[in-house]
Amino acid sequence: MPSVKDVAKLANVSVGTVSKVLNNDPTVKQKNREKVLKTIKQLNYVPNIYAKSLSSRKTKMISIVSSTLGDEFHERLVSSIDQILSENGYDSIFFSLLSRERLKRFSNPSHFLYQTDGLIVSSLSLTKMFENKTLPTSKPYILVDTRDALNDCAFIDNYYGGKLVGQNIKLYENSKVYILGGYEPDEAFSSGVFSERIIGFIDELVNNRGFNRKNIVIMKVGLSLKESYEFGKKFTPNQRHKFSVFALSDIIAFGFIEGMKTLGIKPPDNYSIIGYDDLSYSENIELSTVRQPIEELGKVSAELLLKKINNKFEDKIHKSLIPEFIERNTN
Amino acid sequence: MPSVKDVAKLANVSVGTVSKVLNNDPTVKQKNREKVLKTIKQLNYVPNIYAKSLSSRKTKMISIVSSTLGDEFHERLVSSIDQILSENGYDSIFFSLLSRERLKRFSNPSHFLYQTDGLIVSSLSLTKMFENKTLPTSKPYILVDTRDALNDCAFIDNYYGGKLVGQNIKLYENSKVYILGGYEPDEAFSSGVFSERIIGFIDELVNNRGFNRKNIVIMKVGLSLKESYEFGKKFTPNQRHKFSVFALSDIIAFGFIEGMKTLGIKPPDNYSIIGYDDLSYSENIELSTVRQPIEELGKVSAELLLKKINNKFEDKIHKSLIPEFIERNTN
Incomplete structure (x- = not known):
């Protein structure tokens, strides 16, 4: 299996340059960037983020779990969460809970779900999902669109x-x-x-x-x-x-x-x-x-999770937003 | 940081038992399972799938990329893909391509997107997305709902x-x-x-x-x-x-x-x-x-990708499905 050194040697650049390309560092010259990417393809080199994560234990990724993404409410909610995360340098990964089969896999603490830096769980009642009423992880997480006495949550009243x-x-x-x-x-x-x-x-x-x-x-x-x-x-x-x-x-x-x-x-x-x-x-x-x-709920949830990740919270989070009545023509 | 040995010691079981619990092995006694899970919580132990993946290089996960999941077409397509993957022991992770910012991150070959066993990319024209008109990875992938001369694809005509x-x-x-x-x-x-x-x-x-x-x-x-x-x-x-x-x-x-x-x-x-x-x-x-x-498209795509992962294909895949006219009352 080719290593980062093989890539550097063949591309005729330093290992540091290859590393910079892999980390999207903007200071790399365009010419070197192209050479490195071409060599990576040529050698079938697979960059090893696992090893990287192993040392830093920070993935800069957040897991978002939702029962569905196929409706306007959840699409807008997730877009809004995603935007805040993105602005703060985090990428998000979606896990859709489509079946009881998957629910069972999610009860496994070694599931990838729990290998990111934190989780946002939308519109699911954990108290019904897991026996001990919390997620099987020590990673920070927050429930969204769910009122829950035992877990940190943000919801619309x-x-x-x-x-x-x-x-x-x-x-x-x-x-x-x-x-x-x-x-x-x-x-x-x-x-x-x-x-x-x-x-x-x-x-x-x-x-x-x-x-x-x-x-x-x-x-x-x-x-x-x-x-x-x-x-x-x-x-x-x-x-x-x-x-x-x-x-x-x-x-x-x-x-x-x-x-x-x-x-x-x-x-x-x-x-x-x-x-x-x-x-x-x-x-x-x-x-x-x-x-x-909806957008405010997404924003608030993402911000609260980021604060938890940065250890800025001690107290229980139980954030409630207020909806508004809109009179039109059908009442 | 606690290790698997610490968990085994405190739970008074063998390391093998802890490992079985982490891998959802059904042969573990319920009593031992509960002891291990409790100890994992107690020690804040984070199971290290990175190290595991490092050795086997098989994640049993598939990345699904789509421009959106917020409509019936994509929800049904992804559900259908997911079902076939699940039946074959694979879990799927969704990456939504909501912004050009993310598109840029996806051009990085070390992105997590490319660390799974393979990719299904739905309703996106790669020829417009990346300069060299293919994904920056050597992992197997297939395009769905897109006709593409350069990449393996499945689509409805x-x-x-x-x-x-x-x-x-x-x-x-x-x-x-x-x-x-x-x-x-x-x-x-x-x-x-x-x-x-x-x-x-x-x-x-x-x-x-x-x-x-x-x-x-x-x-x-x-x-x-x-x-x-x-x-x-x-x-x-x-x-x-x-x-x-x-x-x-x-x-x-x-x-x-x-x-x-x-x-x-x-x-x-x-x-x-x-x-x-x-x-x-x-x-x-x-x-x-x-x-x-839609469901057939999802099924066919997932099956083709699994065959590619198992090296059962040499030729280019260019699978076309046929739609059907439904006459009702508005024509």
């Missing part, structure tokens, strides 16, 4: 968000309020945010607006556009009055509204609906909703 | 897909055909799939259906639901006839259709529209479209 919807939703006499969503196919990968929104919402309606708990109906609806559309298409509220709907995510609201349109039933004429998230498309369809400060 | 739309789209006398999409904010992160769809479509219309090239109008529309909705809301075809639209992705079709609805203009009564992708929601809104075999 979902109980308060639910209360905001409860304060603002239009109510109709002798009529029902429907809560849509909350169905999670596998509890291990849920974060509890939906339950908190539901509790805040019901607390507000029942305790502060005197609404009868019996007229609040929680309906399980899948989180995809497809499922909420199918649900809306078949939804028949058992009454002729206007009714009220709290969709636990904007995606559920989009699908439900489109599905009900096929029955000729539309907000705000036939019913009131409020979503949750304020995705980029929500403004276009004038959806009343709760805006989550 | 976008030229043929464009021809399928050209064969099936309804045309109206003295009327125009609009192609929507194709705008990519940064060329470095595009894969050329849109251009291929456009060329196949125009070839079919002009050469086989005798349609006048002058009546085909290509309009740049952003790829998000928000942008295509805004575009549809302001779109005024310069005629009273029915017209035809080829939306280069289903997302563009969704937004455009909703935007035009605000003007009271709907398919198939006022115009014909065909999308591209066949996302899960497309069936609900009865969108005519081209179905991409």
